[in-house]
Amino acid sequence: MNVMIIGGGGREHVIAECVSHNPRITKLYALPGNGGISKVAECVKISAEDIEGIVEFAKTHAIDFAIVAPDDPLALGAVDSLEAIGIKCFGPNQKAAIIESSKIFAKELMTKYNIPTAKYKIFTSVDEALSYAALSDCPIVIKADGLAKGKGVTVAENFKQARDAIMSCMKDKTFGKSGERILIEECLRGPEVTVLAFTDGKTIVPMISSMDHKRAYDSNKGPNTGGMGVVAPNFYYTPEIADECMKRIFIPTIEAMNHEGRTFKGCLYFGLMLTKEGPKVIEYNCRFGDPEAEAVLPLLESDLFDIMLAVCDERLDEVDVKFSNKSSCCVVIASNGYPSTYLTGYEIDFGDSESISGVHVFHSGTRREGEKYFTSGGRVLAVNAVGDDSVSAREKAYDAVSRIKFDGMRYRTDIGAC
Secondary structure, three states, X not given: OEEEEEEOOHHHHHHHHHHOOOOOOOEEEEEEOOOOHHHOOEEOOOOOOOHHHHHHHHHHOOOOEEEEOOHHHHHOOHHHHHHOOOOEEEOOOHHHHHHHHOHHHHHHHHHHOOOOEOOEEEEOOHHHHHHHHHOOOOOEEEEEOOOOOOOOEEEEOOHHHHHHHHHHHHOOOOOHHHHOOEEEEEOOOOOEEEEEEEEOOOOEEEOOOEEEOOEEEHHHEEEEOOOOEEEEOOOOOOHHHHXXXXXXXXXXXXXXXXXXXXXXXXXXXXXXXXXXXXXEEEEEEOOOOOOHHHHHHHHEOOOHHHHHHHHHOOOHHHOOOOEOOOXXXXXXXXXXXXXXXXXXXXXXXXXXXXXXXXXXEEEOOEEEEOOEEEEXXXXXXXXXXXXXXXXXXXXXXXXXXXOOEOOOEEOOOOOOOO
């Protein structure tokens, strides 16, 4: 089979590494890919948001199967366009991807089907949003309705921060149309958990739980980012809580989407908060998280491509999805200044980082020139280590990070320790 992966980050790199070993695949492409992905797939300079270009490439290169990994092309209908020309896909269609592309849709879905989540109000007026925030007890959460590269959420500790977030979304249009409508939510308290799940719209199979570290700096300080590191499994996520989530959140979400005529097939991301009242949904994503995928998929013992085919064909119940009982720690190395302004183009020295047993260095923002690699994004590398327990995984991950060098590199030193 000729297979193409849409996207070019760390998530796509780990997916490429996992599926590249499947004997069904004769040729693997990545659009656009990155420096690391180029080691296992042919990278093609077509943007993940260029749906017409992706469809044309699929036609001219006899593509049999597409893995649409990022949120933007899913929201733009890449799966719909590819399926229209007879190409099977892993990923939800546009109607189902709205569960991420509109936070307002997701909140209204949860309210309608009694899926536990934070209390909220919707605003289309700057003045009304400011008035409501001024009367609210902080902290409160400000969310842009649409996609914002993981940066459209602000936890405001005081009214000034809330005002700045509201003005940034609605007046300054930092996130374009995504911020024309906003949500203001109560701030939930408790441990945060991410659970990725395979689903074909009938069966849902949760993956190993994980804990993302969103804030830019140590001790969970600084602005929200796309993610600075992950540990898996999440030690707060007990079997009892997992059972409760399956009954009250996971299955009800799949059933709700079916009832709405928006059957979801692909990877559904559940962002959860374990509150005193029980687990509640913070957010849904319509795809593998990044960098959650870089921590969770290395623990997968079953064949990822076989699972994806089963999801596409609605026979997930026939597949035995197995995960290792080991632990994983992923540390993101970023460009100094991320998530704001940063410089790129610096050569990367990997040293002997990947000589450590259980370590994989996944590329997020790199480009390759011959045998050299250079920085090309805010998040540059996702260094993951698998160990017998969380302590050994963390030690190996930071040992590997210490062997990597490039100008302006920055990373959190407390992933898995806070």
